[in-house]
Structures are given as structure tokens and as C-alpha cells.
Amino acid sequence: MKTLITKQEIKKRVKELGQEISRDYSGTVPVFIGVLKGVICFLPDLLRNVELSVEMDFVVISFYHGKKKPGMLIMERGIELDIKNRSVILVDDILDTGNTLSLLIEHVMNKGAKDVSVCVLLKKERKREVNIEPNYVGFSIPDKFVIGYGLDYQERFRNLPFIGVLEDEPNV
Ligand code: IMP
Ligand code: MG
Numbered sequence: 001m002k003t004l005i006t007k008q009e010i011k012k013r014v015k016e017l018g019q020e021i022s023r024d025y026s027g028t029v030p031v032f033i034g035v036l037k038g039v040i041c042f043l044p045d046l047l048r049n050v051e052l053s054v055e056m057d058f059v060v061i062s063f064y065h066g067k068k069k070p071g072m073l074i075m076e077r078g079i080e081l082d083i084k085n086r087s088v089i090l091v092d093d094i095l096d097t098g099n100t101l102s103l104l105i106e107h108v109m110n111k112g113a114k115d116v117s118v119c120v121l122l123k124k125e126r127k128r129e130v131n132i133e134p135n136y137v138g139f140s141i142p143d144k145f146v147i148g149y150g151l152d153y154q155e156r157f158r159n160l161p162f163i164g165v166l167e168d169e170p171n172v
Helices: 007-024 042-047 099-110
Strands: 002-005 031-036 055-063 073-077 087-095 115-124 136-141 163-165
Touching: 002 136, 007 042, 007 115, 007 136, 031 042, 031 099, 042 087, 055 099, 073 099, 087 099, 099 115
Parallel strands: 031 055, 031 087, 087 115, 115 136
Antiparallel strands: 002 163, 055 073
């Protein structure tokens, strides 16, 4: 495994993102919606750097593994807070194809949010299946499979404090 972004670099950048959001949403109480499980490291670190009153909720999205529509996304848990007329900030670990965030933006707008913005720790440089331009991006990275700081390979490595590139299949 090769380190792509160190713990120190993440810490510095997440602080900057928190400060930027604090400035942009000054005078409001935004609702942060995190996408589980990838956001388990990023969202709490980000929120500790946001100097505003905030609310938060989580959604769970997974791949549909059945035969009918392979590759389709399923929302296992939707937003439970009332977000009508609220400013929502969607937070995800990584923007890859764009499918997850486009599904979520639709979900948020259907629930009557006033406005929605998107914050991702990582943005992969690639052609997307759905065009999403996030408002807040931690790092733009090459189109490689990354792990750590919430990101997994087959549910492992989420606890690494840095972002690494997985080069070989782990054998344990
Ligand atoms: P999407 O393709 O933009 O819908 O992203 C879907 C999800 O795939 C992300 O929220 C991540 O959980 C996961 N994902 C995409 N790329 C990677 C990666 O390089 N490593 C680990 N998870 C990834
Ligand atoms: Mg995810």
C-alpha cells in the first residue's frame, strides 16, 4: 500500500473546509447529512471545525445485488429529520461515478429543503456517469482505488488514519 494523503495533510485540509463552511453558512443552522459508512472519520472531524449550531442525520445507501437491476443503488435508510426549508450539506467520503450524490440530492429536494450543497473529502479525476460539481472538495485524486479514513476495501481499512492506494489484493 502507498500513502496518498497523510494524516497531517487531512487534518489541515479538514480544518480549512470547516472554516469555509462556517463562513458560508454564518447566521444559519445547516443540517449535515452524512453517507454511511464511508463518512465515519470525515464527518466528525469536519463538524469539530464548524463553528455554528448544526444538526445532523445519516443515510445508508447500498448496492442492489439482485438480478433485476444490477448496480442500482438502494437507500436503506433515508433522512429522518424534518429538513423542510432547511439548508442541507451532504457529506460523503468520495465522489466517484456521481450516482450516490445525485440520488441524494434528489432525495433532499423531494423533502423540501431550501438549498443543498455537497462536501466530499475526495474527488476522483475521471469522467462521471452523472455530472456533479461539489461545493467543497478536500482533495482531487487520480482515478485509483483508495482506502483509509473511512474508505474501505471489502469493509476493511476504514480505521487507517491516512488515505492510501491499494496496489495489491491483501492476503489476510
Ligand atoms: P459514486 O460512484 O460516486 O456513487 O460513489 C459511491 C461510493 O463508492 C462512495 O461513497 C464510496 O463509498 C465508494 N467508493 C468509490 N470509490 C472508492 C474508492 O476508491 N475506495 C473506496 N470506496 C470507494
Ligand atoms: Mg460511501
